Amino acid sequence: MTTLLAGCSTVPGGRSTPVPTRISRPVIPPTQEELVSMYGPIEDGGFLIPAIPFEKIDPRFYRQRVIDPTGETPGSIVVDTPSRFLYVVEPGGTAMRYGVGIGRDGFAWQGEGVIHWRQAWPRWKPPNEMVARQPNLERYSIVNGGMEPGLKNPLGARALYIFQNGQDTLYRLHGSPEWNSIGKAVSSGCVRLMNQDVIDLYDRVPYKARIVVRQ
Numbered sequence: 001m002t003t004l005l006a007g008c009s010t011v012p013g014g015r016s017t018p019v020p021t022r023i024s025r026p027v028i029p030p031t032q033e034e035l036v037s038m039y040g041p042i043e044d045g046g047f048l049i050p051a052i053p054f055e056k057i058d059p060r061f062y063r064q065r066v067i068d069p070t071g072e073t074p075g076s077i078v079v080d081t082p083s084r085f086l087y088v089v090e091p092g093g094t095a096m097r098y099g100v101g102i103g104r105d106g107f108a109w110q111g112e113g114v115i116h117w118r119q120a121w122p123r124w125k126p127p128n129e130m131v132a133r134q135p136n137l138e139r140y141s142i143v144n145g146g147m148e149p150g151l152k153n154p155l156g157a158r159a160l161y162i163f164q165n166g167q168d169t170l171y172r173l174h175g176s177p178e179w180n181s182i183g184k185a186v187s188s189g190c191v192r193l194m195n196q197d198v199i200d201l202y203d204r205v206p207y208k209a210r211i212v213v214r215q
Contacts, residue, residue, distance in 0.1 A: 026065070027065050027066060027067055027094060028065075029059070029062070029064055030062055030063070030064055035054050035062065038054075038062075038063060038196060038200075039051060039052040039054045039194070039196050040196075042195075042196060042199070044121075044157060044199060045120055045121045045149070045157070047121070047149075047150065047151055047157070049151070049157060049195050049196065050151075052179045052194055052195075052196060053179075056180070057099070057179065057180075057182060057183075058099070058183055060099065061084070061098075061099020061100075061182050061183050062099065063096070063097070063098050063099075063196075063197050063200060064096075064097055065090075065094055065095070065096055065097070066087075066094065066095055066096075066097045067093060067094060067095075068087065068089055068090070068093055068094055068095040069087075069095070070087050070089055070095065070212075072087075072089050072210075072212060073089065073210075074089050074090055074091040075089065075206075075209060075210065076088075076089045076209070076210045076211070076212060077089075077115070077173075077205060077209055077210065077211040077212070078095075078211075078212045078213075078214065079100065079102075079173075079191055079211070079212070079213040079214065080214055081102050081108065081110070081213065081214055081215045082214075082215070084099060084100055084101070084102060084182070084183045084184075085097050085098065085099065085100065086098045086099075086100045086173070086191060086193065086201070088201065088204050088205065096200075096204065098193055098197045098200075098201060099182045099183055099193075099194075099197075100182065100183075100191050100192060100193055101176065101178075101181040101182050101183065101184050101185070101186060101191070101192040101193075102184075102185050102191060102192075103185060103190060103191075104185050104186060108215060109162075109169055109170075109171040109213060110213045110214060110215040111164060111212075111213060112164070112210070112211070112212050112213075113162045113163055113164035113169060113171075113210075113211050113213075114162070114163055114164075114208050114209065114210060114211065115160045115161065115162065115163075115173075115205060115206075115207065115208065115209045115211060116161055116162070116163035116168075116207075116208070117160075117161040117163075117207075118158070118159070118160050118161070118202065118205070118207060119158070119159050119160075119161070120157065120158055120202070121149035121150075121153075121157060121158075122149060122153070122155045122158075122159040122174070123145070123146035123147060123148060123149060123153075123155075124146050124147040124153050124154050124155045125142045125145075125146035125147075127142075127170050128142070151177055152177065153177075154174075154176065155172065155174040155175065155176075156174055156175020156176045156177060156192075156193075156195045156198055157175040157195040157198055157199055158174065158175050158195075158198040158199055158201070158202040159172050159173070159174040159175070160172065160173040160174070160201075160202065160205060162211055162213075171190060171191075171213070172190040172191070173190070173191045173193065173198070173201065173211075174190060174191070174192060174193070174198060175192070175193055175194070175195040175197075175198035175199070176192040176193065176194065176195065176198075177195065178192070179194050182194060191213075
């Protein structure tokens with residue numbers, strides 16, 4: 001948490017008022033022990049999420065605190081699509097950064113919106129446009145109730161749903177069992193995180209949080 005230390009300044013009339021001095025969080029890469037803890041197996045929602053072989057992932061995509069490069073207000077979520085990063089902006093000039101996988105060219109959304117809905121272990125209901133492109137997904141369509149939650153569900157352990165002007169963009173931040181897709185552009189538009197990371201993100205991001213997706 002950000003700590004505020006009160007200094008003093010004198011104002012006319014001789015009164016002293018506290019002057020907050022913000023102490024930023026430490027910005028250091030995670031240690032080996034922290035990585036083992038961060039990406040180890042997790043029991044959640046009745047499911048056992050397997051450990052991630054983080055040694056096989058580019059270290060820049062590990063969850064880590066960094067100096068905020070976004071310039072956005074604290075509490076904002078920023079998806080930097082070209083760099084394959086998602087940031088949660090913190091007070092004090094820092095941000096929590098996550099590596100992400102993104103959509104293929106032609107299946108991407110950009111702009112500003114809000115996290116209008118959040119769901120732990122969501123059902124996956126591919127939109128009609130996706131079903132039209134991949135008829136084998138018909139059994140998981142909206143009318144058929146979608147795919148049940150679980151370790152094989154493409155939305156993973158958590159999903160955060162982006163709305164713009166009160167309308168569902170059909171664009172999601174969500175977990176994925178495919179850890180090796182992080183840093184790549186292979187999905188049909190949504191932003192994927194490792195399941196361990198999306199659980200951490202979910203706990204940091206409130207309902208109605210502002211989100212900016214940059215292409």
